[in-house]
Amino acid sequence: SYELTQPPSVSVSPGQTASITCSGDKLGNKYASWYQQKPGQSPVLVIYQDTKRPSGIPERFSGSNSGNTATLTISGTQAMDEADYYCQAWDSSTHVVFGGGTKLTVL
Amino acid sequence: QVQLQESGPGLVKPSQTLSLTCIVSGGSIISSGYYWSWIRQHPGKGLEWIGFIYHTGNTYYTPSLRSRVAMSVDTSKNQFFLKLNSVTAADTAVYYCARDHSTSPHFDSWGQGTLVTVSS
Numbered sequence: 550s551y552e553l554t555q556p557p558s559v560s561v562s563p564g565q566t567a568s569i570t571c572s573g574d575k576l577g578n579k580y581a582s583w584y585q586q587k588p589g590q591s592p593v594l595v596i597y598q599d600t601k602r603p604s605g606i607p608e609r610f611s612g613s614n615s616g617n618t619a620t621l622t623i624s625g626t627q628a629m630d631e632a633d634y635y636c637q638a639w640d641s642s643t644h645v646v647f648g649g650g651t652k653l654t655v656l
Numbered sequence: 657q658v659q660l661q662e663s664g665p666g667l668v669k670p671s672q673t674l675s676l677t678c679i680v681s682g683g684s685i686i687s688s689g690y691y692w693s694w695i696r697q698h699p700g701k702g703l704e705w706i707g708f709i710y711h712t713g714n715t716y717y718t719p720s721l722r723s724r725v726a727m728s729v730d731t732s733k734n735q736f737f738l739k740l741n742s743v744t745a746a747d748t749a750v751y752y753c754a755r756d757h758s759t760s761p762h763f764d765s766w767g768q769g770t771l772v773t774v775s776s
């Protein structure tokens with residue numbers, strides 16, 4: 550079955566750039582999406598089709614996907630960006646698959 | 657702006673069937689190009705996709721749960737449903753319903769989630 554691997558945690562200082570990676574076999578050949586989840590809340594889509602931002606998502610959120618790695622980048626990270634982030638892709642064998650999640654700490 | 661809301665019992669006994677409803681508002685469940693999914697999250701853990709249903713009734717379930725899951729849809733009420741049978745404590749989780757784009761699967765609208773606890 551297809552798997553996506555994320556680092557359990559990433560730390561960033563306010564105002565700096567945070568990068569969260571998601572690895573999977575030939576992930577660059579698939580579309581990757583990213584979700585932000587704050588405690589007690591439902592996930593929110595922040596990036597889809599590798600690089601697209603839904604309306605209402607700040608421009609500081611961006612995405613890329615190439616080779617075996619998709620990356621979510623948060624520029625000028627703010628305290629409000631502290632959350633869990635999940636990548637997601639579609640594979641013909643398992644259909645929808647999520648990464649294990651990354652806890653972003655802004656300190 | 658489409659909205660989704662889950663409803664159903666918060667407590668289910670072991671070996672029984674978990675049944676949840678997702679009410680869709682602000683949009684039609686028969687809109688083309690969308691699948692309607694169930695996703696769960698075990699306490700303190702990550703997201704697990706359970707499966708999806710199309711408004712025609714076509715379904716796809718994740719292999720690990722396929723033997724215990726059934727999804728259905730009522731287009732007249734703009735609702736879709738999840739049934740998970742033979743539940744155990746391992747099925748205790750927050751269950752979300754979500755809208756999924758068929759062309760490039762991603763979930764742009766989520767319900768608020770409902771916690772289902774399996775316990776006697």
